[in-house]
Amino acid sequence: MENVKKQFDEVSKKYDSQRQYLIPCYQDFYTACYPLVRKLSGAKRLLDIGAGTGLFSYFIYQINPNLHYTLVDLSPEMLRVAKERFNGLDNFQYEELDFSASNLPGKYDIIISALAIHHLEDKEKEQLYYAVYEALNPGGVFINADQVLGRTLGFDHYYRTNWRETVLVSGLEEDAIQKAFERVKLDKFATLESQLQILEDAGFTDVDCIYKNLNFVVFGGSKGLLSY
Numbered sequence: 533m534e535n536v537k538k539q540f541d542e543v544s545k546k547y548d549s550q551r552q553y554l555i556p557c558y559q560d561f562y563t564a565c566y567p568l569v570r571k572l573s574g575a576k577r578l579l580d581i582g583a584g585t586g587l588f589s590y591f592i593y594q595i596n597p598n599l600h601y602t603l604v605d606l607s608p609e610m611l612r613v614a615k616e617r618f619n620g621l622d623n624f625q626y627e628e629l630d631f632s633a634s635n636l637p638g639k640y641d642i643i644i645s646a647l648a649i650h651h652l653e654d655k656e657k658e659q660l661y662y663a664v665y666e667a668l669n670p671g672g673v674f675i676n677a678d679q680v681l682g683r684t685l686g687f688d689h690y691y692r693t694n695w696r697e698t699v700l701v702s703g704l705e706e707d708a709i710q711k712a713f714e715r716v717k718l719d720k721f722a723t724l725e726s727q728l729q730i731l732e733d734a735g736f737t738d739v740d741c742i743y744k745n746l747n748f749v750v751f752g753g754s755k756g757l758l759s760y
């Protein structure tokens with residue numbers, strides 16, 4: 533995890549400005565969960581796993597500013613940017629921790645994560661999903677916006693090649709592109725199906741993928757029947 537921490541510490545100040553170049557479906561990817569979150573009217577506490585600069589929390593904050601937000605990340609520099617973003621708001625707290633090695637702190641009604649869990653080995657992903665289930669209050673929901681391994685080698689190759697080609701012509705400066713290409717070497721994608729299965733095994737009741745664009749997906753599950 534030291535390498536992950538180092539690379540995200542380094543990119544922290546430029547991270548937000550590069551996101552729209554590096555995630556071709558940026559707006560849809562971060563807002564696909566809005567209808568689901570809007571339905572969780574009784575929710576009070578949200579945990580963002582691998583929150584980084586707080587980008588995903590910021591999207592949720594746009595539609596639910598009254599939640600209590602807990603942002604966890606192992607990179608102090610990424611969290612520093614998050615603290616600047618939410619400066620002055622007393623419903624935000626921050627925890628510097630490695631979620632592959634530490635327990636998740638507290639109990640929550642909504643647990644979110646974006647582009648973070650793919651840094652874990654498959655076994656660690658599984659352990660984390662079980663821990664997420666335990667950390668949810670009854671009726672709570674887990675939402676993971678992430679990149680996944682293609683279902684077949686052919687599609688995986690297509691997704692990765694397509695992403696590189698898209699980023700190369702995105703207008704992002706060359707140095708930033710090369711650093712992003714370095715960072716993705718740390719990624720450990722797993723298939724969507726295997727992760728949906730783990731969520732079911734962990735006890736989640738309603739489990740599904742609510743958004744997919746190439747290998748960018750948003751999926752998750754509810755602890756108890758989804759009341760919609």
Ligand SMILES: C[S@@+](CC[C@H](N)C(=O)[O-])C[C@H]1O[C@@H](n2cnc3c(N)ncnc32)[C@H](O)[C@@H]1O
Nearest residue numbers: 582583584587605606607630631632646648651
């Ligand atoms: C690509 S960034 C995503 C940040 C944010 N969620 C977003 O959507 O912009 C991945 C983040 O996950 C964090 N991360 C990766 N592995 C981690 C771990 N084991 N424990 C805590 N944070 C981790 C990194 O430090 C980084 O800030």
